[in-house]
Amino acid sequence: xxxxxxxxxxxxxxxxxxxxxxxxxxxxxxxxxxxxxxxxxxxxxxxxxxxxxxxxxxxxxxxxxxxxxxxxxxxxxxxxxxxxxxxxxxxxxxxxxxxxxxxxxxxxxxx
Amino acid sequence: xxxxxxxxxxxxxxxxxxxxxxxxxxxxxxxxxxxxxxxxxxxxxxxxxxxxxxxxxxxxxxxxxxxxxxxxxxxxxxxxxxxxxxxxxxxxxxxxxxxxxxxxxxxxxxxxxxxxx
Numbered sequence: 001x002x003x004x005x006x007x008x009x010x011x012x013x014x015x016x017x018x019x020x021x022x023x024x025x026x027x028x029x030x031x032x033x034x035x036x037x038x039x040x041x042x043x044x045x046x047x048x049x050x051x052x053x054x055x056x057x058x059x060x061x062x063x064x065x066x067x068x069x070x071x072x073x074x075x076x077x078x079x080x081x082x083x084x085x086x087x088x089x090x091x092x093x094x095x096x097x098x099x100x101x102x103x104x105x106x107x108x109x110x111x
Numbered sequence: 112x113x114x115x116x117x118x119x120x121x122x123x124x125x126x127x128x129x130x131x132x133x134x135x136x137x138x139x140x141x142x143x144x145x146x147x148x149x150x151x152x153x154x155x156x157x158x159x160x161x162x163x164x165x166x167x168x169x170x171x172x173x174x175x176x177x178x179x180x181x182x183x184x185x186x187x188x189x190x191x192x193x194x195x196x197x198x199x200x201x202x203x204x205x206x207x208x209x210x211x212x213x214x215x216x217x218x219x220x221x222x223x224x225x226x227x228x
Contacts, residue, residue: 031215032215034216034217036219041202041222041224042221042222043115043117043204043206043219043220043221043222044155044204044206044219045219046113046216046217046218046219049215049216087154087155091215097143097160097208097215097217098145098157098160099145099155099157099217101154101155102154103153103154104154
């Protein structure tokens with residue numbers, strides 16, 4: 001069964017304190033790994049797609065990396081507006097374009 | 112680019128009534144649309160996948176007669192919750208894929224909060 005596990009469940013950081021969020025996955029065949037940001041009461045906002053091990057993508061203070069078993073979302077010098085839930089999802093090779101989501105990491109950045 | 116809208120953003124209804132939620136891709140043609148449900152502090156749960164002009168594919172445990180999905184065009188899908196009950200109260204989110212240059216990425220709408228009294 002395809003599974004996605006995110007850790008930690010929640011993370012509190014001080015403004016400017018860099019850290020990483022983890023997404024571990026077990027799938028039959030990875031088509032793509034997606035990172036989304038979700039603010040309370042809103043739909044997920046697309047951040048990155050990663051397709052193969054070794055791939056990296058950056059956007060402002062965020063950088064996503066991918067290995068054969070996990071992905072990391074690195075956040076550098078975060079600001080309070082980076083506070084949100086970060087969701088990781090995988091798309092498998094077989095069947096429809098379904099996404100399997102992890103439970104998310106609730107990130108809080110204190111000023 | 113890749114903007115998805117939902118309407119209404121929230122709805123309150125009486126038990127036994129039906130509620131229709133619209134999902135539109137505003138600046139691209141969505142070959143596939145998805146409907147999710149999200150409970151407080153939980154992740155997204157896929158309900159069904161629909162392709163334009165064909166019947167939706169429902170996930171195991173989702174009642175197709177209760178959650179009617181129509182995907183009549185490449186920019187519009189609707190979810191109708193029939194004979195709604197309090198346990199159907201939830202946050203419903205749609206997504207769409209098919210945007211050029213990133214065909215398999217799902218872009219999400221802002222969600223619809225349903226409260227059934």
